Amino acid sequence: MNQEQHHNSTRQSVSSRKTGSLEKHRTEVSAGGLIYKRTNQGVLFAMQKDSYGYWTFPKGHVRKGESYKQTAIREIKEELGLDKLQFRKPLGTIDIWFRDRFVFKGKLVKKFIHYFLFEAGVDAVLVPLQSTKKGEQIKEAAWIPIKDVQELSGYDDLNPIVHKALQYFEKPKHVRRRVGYSRK
Secondary structure, eight states: OOTTSBOOOEEEEEOOSOSSSOOEEEEEEEEEEEEEEEETTEEEEEEEEOTTSOEEOOEEEOOTTOBHHHHHHHHHHHHHOOOSOEEEEEEEEEEEEEEOSSSSTTOEEEEEEEEEEEEOOTTOOOOOOOOOSSSOOOOEEEEEEHHHHHHHBOOGGGHHHHHHHHHTTSOOSSOOOOTTOOOO
16 A cells, blocks of 8 residues: 555454463554655654653554545644644655553554655644543654664654655765766
8 A cells, every 4th residue: 555545544353372271462553754854953853752761753543535745644643733734755664562551451452554755834833632541642842863863763663764854864875977078
């Protein structure tokens, strides 16, 4: 599926993990974004501290009829208050296994998360979601300098996504020379 396709986000299935049992798991599909802005102090990335105390990026469940990119944009707005984003590129998909602590307590979950890179305006301000419900919450949000993003990112599974986002800012290693043209 590409980022524009729509998906029904949850379904029951039998685990393909080799745990020695046929424990059923829940499959979930989410989408999120890495958001940066260019400032006089350099490139800054929007990050949030999650319920587990780790710095990460906004993401959430795909709603029926929603594309992955639409989900990412909605979740960024809901969780960090950012809008008027410029889409830059898809960053890829990761899949993770975990035991749910909030909604389906103790249930084994396999989650596919589609990530995208977005640019926010230089004046963009973070307004983290203030939830009064029990469950997953955003504890803090901040603009982080590009040099600190990889180290601060709290989930190893996200390393390839973060790396791909940071590559977007690398200068080309080889500059092409024009052949057959000389300036005199």
